[in-house]
Amino acid sequence: MITVNKKWIRLIGIVGCTVWMASCKQAPDAEVKSSSYAVMQVEAADKELSSSYSASIRGRQDIDIYPQVSGTIEKLCVTEGQKVRRGQPLFIIDQVPYRAALKTATANVEAARAALATAELTYKSNRELYAQKVVSEFSLKTAENSYLTAKAQLAQAEAQEISARNNFSYTEVKSPCDGVVGALPYRVGALVSAGMPYPLTTVSDNSDMYVYFSMTENQLLALTRQYGDMDEALKNMPEVELILNDNSVYNKKGIIESISGVIDRQTGTVVARVVFPNGSRLLHSGASGTVVVPSIYKDCIAIPQTATVRMQDKTIVYKVVDGKAVSTLITVAGISNGREYVVLDGLKAGDEIVSQGAGLVREGTQVK
Incomplete structure (x- = not known):
C-alpha cells in the first residue's frame, strides 16, 4: 500500500508541473492581448459638428379670429x-340691428347739434341783453349753463355714433x-x-415659418463661449437644416433669429427660433421636425468619444508616453455630434492617445 501511494504522489506532481508550465507559456500571450489598444495621433484641423434638436413649426403669425x-x-x-x-x-x-343702431346714433348727433345751436343763440342773446342791463345775471348764467350742457350732449352723441359705427364695421x-x-x-x-x-378660424401667416427648439444651459454656454457673446453668435452662426416628419430634408435652410434670454427653471432650457422661407407652402403651422445646427471650429483637435472616459463632470484621455498609458484631463466643447468631441484644452497636435477602449485602460498600462 505504501508503494502505491508513492506512485500516485509522483503522478500528481508530474501533472501539476505540466499545468504550471502550460500556464506560464500562456501568460505572456494574455498580457500582450490585454495591452494591445488602438491608438491615434491627434492633429489640428477645421471641424464641423452637427447637433439635432426636436422642433415645432409655427407660422410667423397664427392669429385666432374672434x-x-x-x-x-x-x-x-x-x-x-x-x-x-x-x-x-x-x-x-x-x-340689421347694428345698421339701425348706427342710424339712431347719427340722428342723435344731428339733434344734439341743433340743440347746441339753439343754446348758443340763447346764450349770446342773453349776454348782449345783460350788457344793456335788460336781463339779470341769473338769466345769463342759466343760458350759459344750457349752452355748456348742449356741447356736452353733442360730444356724448358723437361718441355713441363712433361706437355704433365701429360695431357696424365689426x-x-x-x-x-x-x-x-x-x-x-x-x-x-x-x-x-x-x-x-x-375662434371662428385661425389665419396663419406662413410666408416665413418660425421653427422653435430648446437647447440646454450647457449648450447655450458653449455657444456663447465659442463666439464670444450671444449677439456675435446670432450674427455668425451658420445656416441650419430642417428634417421633416417623414425624414426628408427641407430644401431651404434657415437662420437662427433669436435665442431666449431666460432659462426655464423647470426644464433648464432656453428656446431658440429659426426662420425658414416657405414660398412653396410645404411647411404648415402645427407640424413638427428636427433642426440640425452645425457648429464650426477652426484649427481644433477632434477626438472620438471612444477615446474618452467620463468621470462625473470630468473627461479623461490616455496619452501614450514612452509606451505607457498616462491619464490626462481634458476640456471639451459642450456641443458634440454624439461621435466626437472637440478638445478645447489638454491636448496638442502630435500627441498620441488611446483611441478605443479607453475605459479598460489603467494608469501605467503598457500599450502596444
Missing part, C-alpha cells in the same frame, strides 16, 4: 386653406394679416359672440 359683436353668421366669404390678404372679409355677421370680420385660413367650425346661421370659447 367676433367683436354678437349675432348670427350671414355669410362665409372664404374656404379652408384659402390664401387671404390683410383686410379681406372672412365672415359677415347679421348687420359685423364684417376681416383678416388682420396676409396668410392662410384654417378650419371653419362655424357655418352660416351659427350664433357667435365675443365671449365664445373657440
